[in-house]
Amino acid sequence: MDKRLFWSIQQLSGRFFLVDQFMILLSKRARYVYMFVVLLKWILDGPQRRTARSATLSIIVAWLIDFVLRRLCFKARPFMKQKVGILIPTKADSSFPSKHTLLAFAVSTAIFLRNRVWGRILSYLSGLIGLSRVWVGHHYPSDIVFSALIGAMTGMVVHQKTSHCKEADS
Template identity: 35%
Template sequence: MNYEIFKSIHGLSHHSAVLDSIMVFITEYAIIAYALILLAVWLFGNTKGRKNVLYAGFTGIAALIVNYLITLVYFEPRPFVAHTVHTLIPHAADASFPSDHTTGALAISIAMLFRSKKLGWPLVIFGLLTGFSRIWVGHHYPVDVLGSLVVSIVIGFLLFRFSDILRPLVDLIVRIYEALINKVTGKPTDQNF
C-alpha cells in the first residue's frame, strides 16, 4: 500500500515542467527557507520571538537526532533503490525512513506552532508541502513522511512540555545577544514582530 500511494503521488511528476520545478525547488531549498525565516525572526523580532527561534532550533536538532537513532535500528531503502523510479533529482541511496528534510521542516514548524500560531500554521503547511515534494521527486515513501510527522509532533510536544529545562540556556543566549546589540547600536532590541 505504501508503494502504491508512492506511485500515485510520484506518478504525477514528469508531466508538468512547472510543477516539477516547483517541487524540486521546495525539496532542495525548504530547509534554507526555514533558516532564513528563523533568521528574520531573530534579527527583526522581539525577545519572545528570539526565544521561539531557539526553541524551534533545539526541537529541529532533537528530532533529527531521533531520526538518526531510528536509522540505526531500522533501515528502509529509498524507493529508487527498491524499485524502478525515475527521480527528478539524484539522491544518495541512504535510509529512507524517516525523511530528514520533512522532519527538520515539521519539527521547527510544530515548535513554532506551540509558541506562535500566527507564524506556526504557515510553517506547518509549508512543512507538509516539503514532505509531499519529497515523494513527488521520488526520494521518499508516504510512510517516511508520516514517520517524520510523528517524530516531529512527539519531539515538539516533549520539548514544549519540558521547556523549563531549556529555558535558562535560551534566556542566557537571548540576553547576551540583546546586550551586545544594545551596546553596539545604543537602541533597545525588544521590537514588535
Template identity: 45%
Template sequence: MDYKIFRAINRLVGRYPSVDAIMIMISQKARYVYVLLLILMWFRSGFYKKITIQAIISACTTLLIHFFIKQFYFRPRPFVNHNVHILPPIPSGMNSSFPSKHTMLSFAVATSILFYNRLLGWFMWLLAFLTGFSRIWSGQHYPSDIIGSALIGSITSIVVNVIRWLWNCFVSCVMHSYNRICAFVRMR
C-alpha cells in the same frame, strides 16, 4: 498500500514540468526559508528569541533521533527496489528512506513556532507538508516515511515544549549572555 499511494503521486513526474520544478525547489530550498524566518525572529524581540531557541532545541533533538533511527533501521529508498521517476538531486541508494530528515526538521520547527504564533506556525506547517509531499513526488521517500517523520518531528517539538521548564534556565542564560554581549559591543 504504501507503494500504491507512492505510485499514484510519483507517476505524475514528467507530465507537468512546472510542477516538477516547484517540487524540486521546495524539496531543496524550503530549509532556507526556515533558517531565514528563524534569523528574522531572533532579531525581532525577546519573546521571539525564546521561540527561536525552542525551535533550535527541537531541531537538534530531532537530528539526534534521526541519527539513532538510522543506526538501527534501514529501509531502501523507492528507486532502489522499484522503477520510479526520480527528480534531482538523486540521493545515495545507501541512505535509508525512513526517516526523512527534511520532513522531520520541517515539522519540528513548524510545531515549535505554532505553539506561540499561530499564523506563522500554520504557514510553516504548510511548507513542512509541501516539503514532505515533494519528497514523495520526487521519488525519494514513501508516504509512510513522510507520515512517520512528520509525527516524530511534531512529537519531538511537543515534548520539548512540555518539558521546557528543564531547559528554561539554559534559555535564560543564553538570552542574558546575548544581551550582555550586545551591550558591550554598543559601549565600544
C-alpha cells in the same frame, strides 16, 4: 497501500514541468525559509527569541533522532527496489525517516506552539515538503507520515521542556 499511494503520486511526477520544478525547489531549498524565520525571530527580543531557541533546540533533537533511526532501521528508498523516476539525485541511504520532513515538522510545531500564524504557515510548507519528497521519488508516503509525526512530537516535547524551564527560572 503505501506503495499504491506512492505510485499514484509517482505517475504524475515528470509529466508537469512547472509542478516538477516547484517540487524540486521545495525539496532542495525550502529549508532556507525555516532558517530565515528562525534567524529573524532570534534577532528580535523577548518571546520571539524564546521561539527561536525552542525551534533551534527542536532542530538539534530532530537531527539526533534522524541520526539514530537511520542506523537502527534501514528501509530501502523506492528507487533502490524498483525503477522509479527520481527528479533529483540522492544518496542510497535509508528512506526512513525523511530528514527533510522530520526537521520541517519539528521546527514548524515548535514555532506553532508559540506563534500560531507563523507556525501554521510553516506547517503547510512542511506538508508540501513531505509531498515533494515523494514526488521526486526519494520516499514512500509512510516515511513522510511517520517523520511528520516524530517531528511534531519532537517540537511539542521541546516546547514543553523549554516552557517548563522558563517557569522554573522565574
